Amino acid sequence: MYQTLQLEVRDRVAFVTLNRPDAMNTLSLQMGRDLLQAALACEADRNIRAVVLTGAGKAFCAGGDLRGMHEQGEGMQGYLHELTTHLHAAISLFTHMDAPLIAAVNGTTAGAGVGLVAMADLAFAAQSVKITLAYTGVGLTPDGSTSYFLPRLIGLKRTAELMLLNRVLSAEEAQQWGLVNQVVADADLLAEATRLAEKLAAGPTGAYGKVKRLLASSSGAMEAQMMIEGRTISAQAVSPEGREGISAFLSKRKPNYT
Numbered sequence: 603m604y605q606t607l608q609l610e611v612r613d614r615v616a617f618v619t620l621n622r623p624d625a626m627n628t629l630s631l632q633m634g635r636d637l638l639q640a641a642l643a644c645e646a647d648r649n650i651r652a653v654v655l656t657g658a659g660k661a662f663c664a665g666g667d668l669r670g671m672h673e674q675g676e677g678m679q680g681y682l683h684e685l686t687t688h689l690h691a692a693i694s695l696f697t698h699m700d701a702p703l704i705a706a707v708n709g710t711t712a713g714a715g716v717g718l719v720a721m722a723d724l725a726f727a728a729q730s731v732k733i734t735l736a737y738t739g740v741g742l743t744p745d746g747s748t749s750y751f752l753p754r755l756i757g758l759k760r761t762a763e764l765m766l767l768n769r770v771l772s773a774e775e776a777q778q779w780g781l782v783n784q785v786v787a788d789a790d791l792l793a794e795a796t797r798l799a800e801k802l803a804a805g806p807t808g809a810y811g812k813v814k815r816l817l818a819s820s821s822g823a824m825e826a827q828m829m830i831e832g833r834t835i836s837a838q839a840v841s842p843e844g845r846e847g848i849s850a851f852l853s854k855r856k857p858n859y860t
Contacts, residue, residue: 603639604621604636604639604640605632605636606620606621606622606630606632606633606636607619607620607621607633607636607637607640608621608658609640609643609644611647611649611650613800613803614649614650614651614652614800614803615650615651615652615653615654615796615799615800615803616643616644616647616650616652616653616654616701617653617654617656618637618640618644618653618654618655618656619655619656619657619658620633620655620656620657620658620662620663621658622658623657623658623659623660623661624659625664625667626659626660626661626663626664626710627657627658627659627661627662627663627664627715628663628664628665628666628667628668628670629663629665629666629667629685629689629713629714629715629746630667630670630685631670631681631684631685631688633667634684634685634686634687634688634689634692635688637688637689637692638688638689638691638692638695640692641691641692641693641695641696641699642695644695644696644699644701645695645699645701650701651700651701651802651803651804651805651807652701652702652703652704652799652800652802652803653696653701653702653703653704653799654703654704654706654792654795654796654799655696655703655704655705655706655718655722656705656706656707656708656791656792656795657708657709657715659709660708660709660710661708661709661710661711661715662705662707662708662709662710662711662715662718662719662731663711663712663713663714663715663718664710664711664712664713664715665712665713665714665715665716665736665737666682666685666713666714666742666745668740668848668851668852669852671839671848672848672849672852676840678836678839678840679836679837679839679840680836682832682835682836682839683832683833683836686745686746686828686831686832686835686836687832689714689745689746690745690746690747690825690828690829690831690832693717693718693721693746693747693828694824694825694828696721696722697721697814697818697824698811698814698815698818699811699814700807700808700810700811700814701802701803701807701810701811702723702724702799702802702810702814703721703722703723703724704722704723704724704725704726704795704798704799704802705718705719705722705724705725705726705782705795706725706726706791706792706794706795707719707725707726707727707728707731707733707773707782707791708728708731708788708791709728709730709731709732710731710732711731711732711733711734712733712734712735712736713735713736713737713745713746713748714745714746714748715746716733716734716735716746716748716752716781717744717745717746717747717748717751718746719733719781719782720747720748720751720752720755720781721747721751723814724783724798725781725782725783725784726782726783726784726785726786726791726794726795726798727773727776727777727782727784727785727786727791728773728785728786728787728788728791729773729774729785729786729787729788730773730788731772731773731776731785732770732771732772732773733770733771733772733773733776733781734764734768734769734770734771735748735764735765735768736768737765737768737835738765738766738768739768739847739851740844740847740848740850740851740857741838741841741843741844741845741846741847741848741857741859742835742838742839742844742847742848743831743834743835743838744765744831744835745828745831745832745834745835746831747824747827747828747831748765748831749761749765749827749830749831750824750827750828750831752764752765752781755779755780755781756779756780756781760779773785843859846858846859847859
């Protein structure tokens with residue numbers, strides 16, 4: 603059913619594993635579609651009372667699949683608009699469903715991968731994790747809910763630092779800034795996330811869902827902000843800056859934004 607992720611349910615806990623390890627779990631259009639289908643499945647199954655989101659291999663999610671975008675040529679704007687539409691719908695579903703979602707953050711986390719961490723109700727990070735937004739480094743703009751959640755989680759000045767300077771955060775810094783709840787040894791990451799998920803699965807799921815929706819509504823219109831994100835990045839990707847940034851990244855050279 604899924605081409606780019608795995609969905610497994612054990613003891614009332616759903617494990618959603620991004621599964622493009624050879625591509626560092628970068629977000630392709632198919633992964634956007636698969637994430638939305640997985641979110642719909644988790645929301646519809648009343649036996650699922652907690653969700654763990656993680657990545658296969660050495661990365662949690664290294665952001666968007668720039669090579670896949672570049673290959674679209676003149677169709678890149680429409681491609682990105684469709685990708686963000688699926689991705690943002692999945693984030694909205696995960697945010698509003700009753701079951702709490704725990705991000706088990708392993709390895710490289712960049713771009714929209716940071717959004718998947720930020721939208722999680724709770725997040726564990728492995729000690730080796732490195733987190734960066736990287737959008738402006740390739741001439742693009744944030745998506746994946748990052749411009750909505752990050753200012754609320756870590757503040758405007760720190761968000762601007764991450765978005766404008768592409769600073770790389772260690773796991774410990776991410777915890778200090780409030781992006782993740784806890785840092786654990788790499789070998790213990792999934793076990794710790796599973797332990798917490800099982801604890802939540804035994805709790806009052808209906809109450810958890812109402813708490814999640816109260817927290818989401820207290821911060822304003824998430825869906826409206828993500829719609830702006832999708833339109834902005836898809837337009838920026840086909841601008842001279844966006845094309846140069848993506849081309850330079852794929853060619854492993856320094857971009858020229860003159």
